[in-house]
Amino acid sequence: MRGFSPLALETARKAANLTRSDLARVAGVGIATVRRWETGESSPQVDALARVAEALKVSIGEVVRIDPDQRFPGDWRVLRGLTQPQLGALAGVSTAVVGSIERAEVALTEANAVRLGQALQISVEELRAAHERARLRPPGAPA
Template sequence: MSRVPMRGFRADQLEAARRAADISQGELAARATAILRQQKGFNPTDQAGPSVSTATVSTWVRGTRSPSPDKLAATAAALDLPMSALIDVPADERTLRTLRELSGRTQPMLATEVGVSSGLLAVLERGHGNLTDDVGRRLAKALGLPVAEVVDAYNRGRVR
């Protein structure tokens, strides 16, 4: 299954931040790869493990591909930026998916942390199924947000 483009991703902000940092796309990719590997428990200097390539950064900037949240989070960290600088979705329009992406997590990452299946999280993000109080509390805790914000985001997903 192909990934749906990240809503609100600001490729122009990514490129502006890279230029302001005065680093090449290759250097940004190398820094993001080191951060990503460290976050995922790999030795940052090993060739094995997840990576952000120069070509990947280039496709994001050109708008031909949308980043995955974990790789974008590592790239934002390499530029010392919050995710909200690269994902622009007004607070009153954010869905569960947007909250997850702003946290820099993929569905499997957040689902594991919350103790639900990736399938259930996907269903909830699409506004199907029922968000139980227990799962709502666990999502809020994992995302570091108030339960009310998570419930509101879920309800916005149901309305679309």
């Protein structure tokens, strides 16, 4: 996950006065999962991270840090705690369309920009800028 900070997660957990075990239990994830995230051994799935952030009473943006002027469409989705299928359902587009737009493999139509922007709670202009950044990313760079 782009921008995920293991240290920020550990700091938020400690600030909430929770052990790894407590956080895992409250958020419905495994203790080993929390440990792997905090040590940087693995990166979270967005839906599990959303549950953890809720348990910690923090925004996902406190543990996933990407400057607004560097965000791709997928980053905005992650910051809202949504999976691709969830975003697609909210926006009324298919999961395949969401993925293709996030990777900038297809053009961002006006209709999709409006639907996705509303679902992500960002302006069409910001979504278009994020899509353009994803389109211009270096070869091999994740979107």
